[in-house]
Amino acid sequence: MSKYDPLEQHLARQPRQELPMTFEEIEAVIGFALPPSSRTHRAWWSNNPSNNVMTKAWLAAGYETEQVDLEGRKLIFRRTAPQTKASAPEDARSPEPKPRRRHPLFGWMKGTFTIAPGTDLTEPADPEWADIAWGPEKKDEAGKDAA
Numbered sequence: 001m002s003k004y005d006p007l008e009q010h011l012a013r014q015p016r017q018e019l020p021m022t023f024e025e026i027e028a029v030i031g032f033a034l035p036p037s038s039r040t041h042r043a044w045w046s047n048n049p050s051n052n053v054m055t056k057a058w059l060a061a062g063y064e065t066e067q068v069d070l071e072g073r074k075l076i077f078r079r080t081a082p083q084t085k086a087s088a089p090e091d092a093r094s095p096e097p098k099p100r101r102r103h104p105l106f107g108w109m110k111g112t113f114t115i116a117p118g119t120d121l122t123e124p125a126d127p128e129w130a131d132i133a134w135g136p137e138k139k140d141e142a143g144k145d146a147a
Contacts, residue, residue: 004057006030011061011077019063023073042068045075049104 002008010029011019027033038044045068049056058065062081069075115121 002053002057003032004030004054007054008057008061011058011063014077014079017079019077019079021075021077023075039070039073042070049101 007026007030023034023039035044044052045065047055047059047064049059058077062079063077064080065075066078067076
């Protein structure tokens with residue numbers, strides 16, 4: 001359980017697409033003060049899931065941050081995922097395990113290259129290298145590999 005779970009639950013219950021919040025309102029939801037870096041570094045509010053634990057909370061609730069105003073100490077949470085059962089009333093929800101999330105780079109090269117049909121991926125690309133690694137191939141009189 002994360003200390004930012006109250007924020008995730010609060011956001012998941014919101015029916016709105018955009019939810020403006022001040023830093024003080026966020027602190028009231030989570031029950032403690034935000035770290036000092038959240039007030040001075042815009043990157044703290046980035047939507048990179050490896051940024052910090054709180055980022056994972058708002059992303060899990062289906063929101064991303066935008067229009068972060070460090071001087072005014074406010075921001076907007078914008079819904080990026082459709083509402084789920086998590087936004088239903090407490091008594092209507094059934095406990096479901098969270099889906100496993102893959103790393104954001106998983107599959108990033110998909111579709112960038114193809115392998116021609118009939119290609120033997122176990123065959124060495126350079127026959128000379130195979131001779132160096134396993135010794136010269138033995139050929140019969142017809143020039144075919146001897147078994």
